Amino acid sequence: MRSIRRVLIAQPYGIGDALFTTPLLRALRTLPSVERVDLLLGSRTEAVFRNNPHVDKIYSIDKDQWHAAGKIGALKELLALFRGFDGPYDLLIDCSLQREYGFYGKFLLGIPRRIGFSYKNRGIFLTRAVPLPNGFDGAHVTDFYCDLGKLIGLEIEERHLEFYPTEEERQEGREILAPYLAVAPGGGESWGRDAHFKRWPVSSFVEMISLLKERVGFEKVLILGSRAERELGDEMVRESRIPAVNLCGEVSLGVCAAILEKASLFLANDGGLVHLAHALHTPLISLYGPVDPRVYGPYPASPRALSVVKENLPCQPCYFRFRYNSLCPDRECLTALQPQEVIDFLDRRDF
Numbered sequence: 399m400r401s402i403r404r405v406l407i408a409q410p411y412g413i414g415d416a417l418f419t420t421p422l423l424r425a426l427r428t429l430p431s432v433e434r435v436d437l438l439l440g441s442r443t444e445a446v447f448r449n450n451p452h453v454d455k456i457y458s459i460d461k462d463q464w465h466a467a468g469k470i471g472a473l474k475e476l477l478a479l480f481r482g483f484d485g486p487y488d489l490l491i492d493c494s495l496q497r498e499y500g501f502y503g504k505f506l507l508g509i510p511r512r513i514g515f516s517y518k519n520r521g522i523f524l525t526r527a528v529p530l531p532n533g534f535d536g537a538h539v540t541d542f543y544c545d546l547g548k549l550i551g552l553e554i555e556e557r558h559l560e561f562y563p564t565e566e567e568r569q570e571g572r573e574i575l576a577p578y579l580a581v582a583p584g585g586g587e588s589w590g591r592d593a594h595f596k597r598w599p600v601s602s603f604v605e606m607i608s609l610l611k612e613r614v615g616f617e618k619v620l621i622l623g624s625r626a627e628r629e630l631g632d633e634m635v636r637e638s639r640i641p642a643v644n645l646c647g648e649v650s651l652g653v654c655a656a657i658l659e660k661a662s663l664f665l666a667n668d669g670g671l672v673h674l675a676h677a678l679h680t681p682l683i684s685l686y687g688p689v690d691p692r693v694y695g696p697y698p699a700s701p702r703a704l705s706v707v708k709e710n711l712p713c714q715p716c717y718f719r720f721r722y723n724s725l726c727p728d729r730e731c732l733t734a735l736q737p738q739e740v741i742d743f744l745d746r747r748d749f
Contacts (some may be wrong), residue, residue: 402431402550404487406509408438408499411457412588413651413670414694416443417677419493420450420539421557422547427452431551436484442587445651449562455484480506489513491546492524495533500524513549514549515542529604533719540697557698559677563655571656572648579607579616580675582666583634584627584646592724596668598685598732602632604637606737607667611640616662620645622654622671627741672696676703683740683749687731688722690715706743708735 405426409419416439423621432571437447437587441460447453457479464472490503492514492520500523503509516527526549534542540667544554583603585596607619618641618644621631625647636640649657655674658664662674664682668691672684676696684696684705691705708714728734 405433416446420560455524516520561677567652573674577616580661584623585667586669688717741742
């Protein structure tokens with residue numbers, strides 16, 4: 399353990415996965431020998447860590463830009479990126495399930511200890527790995543990331559997620575007067591063209607908002623999401639019976655966090671903003687279809703953060719080994735979930 403002074407963590411995935419690594423990141427800083435912790439991220443998640451006190455430097459890979467540059471251009475960008483690293487590092491923690499980051503760590507950065515996951519024999523460039531025969535299954539993703547700590551003798555007890563808005567972002571959020579309900583009718587960008595498989599219908603959101611107003615008490619609705627979800631937000635504004643403002647693509651992640659921090663309640667599909675809200679201790683209701691909330695739901699469990707699924711549906715969850723039934727004709731797990739069922743679920747849990 400004493401030999402670990404400089405650590406590089408590779409986490410190329412979305413907002414939720416980025417937040418799931420924060421307990422591991424925080425625990426590394428409890429080790430007296432650790433002097434530096436740097437991150438290698440996908441370009442969409444820099445804002446998750448930009449104000450995190452446990453991070454020293456952030457490097458990012460924009461694969462869209464690399465693809466646009468072609469093979470030769472991408473190779474030049476890759477080499478330029480790694481030449482700029484502030485190494486040497488003693489340890490790589492690879493949170494991906496790919497071969498490439500272990501390869502980079504071994505051959506481009508010369509990192510002697512490389513730990514991560516072994517899924518479909520993709521951990522061949524790692525020195526130690528946690529086996530994942532079925533991907534993330536049977537426990538929450540956060541627990542799997544914490545298991546990586548065990549490979550270096552690090553037992554992680556405190557597993558809550560963290561996000562740190564700047565004071566400027568909080569001030570911008572304060573300019574929006576409460577009380578309000580925050581809603582995310584999208585589900586993030588991780589599923590790309592198939593993002594609609596994670597979405598509860600807008601009409602169900604609209605009806606649910608009306609039912610919640612009677613028990614929560616709010617004056618308006620703020621719709622959050624990415625720029626790609628802008629049209630979805632516009633549809634909700636048109637259908638909403640309560641004044642609604644579409645902020646999809648209009649605010650930074652930090653300002654979005656400041657808005658969530660003040661919300662009376664957050665209502666959302668499975669996605670990164672659910673985990674952001676939970677990290678900020680905002681009461682929330684999340685709606686899960688193909689994905690198992692025991693693996694990808696709000697973590698750690700809390701009576702103020704409820705995950706709702708369609709009950710007694712044998713095909714749910716269908717997401718397994720990072721695949722889902724993309725040929726499902728009607729998405730009954732979400733389209734058949736009625737707002738009154740959600741209310742009944744809340745009543746049974748005294749939410």
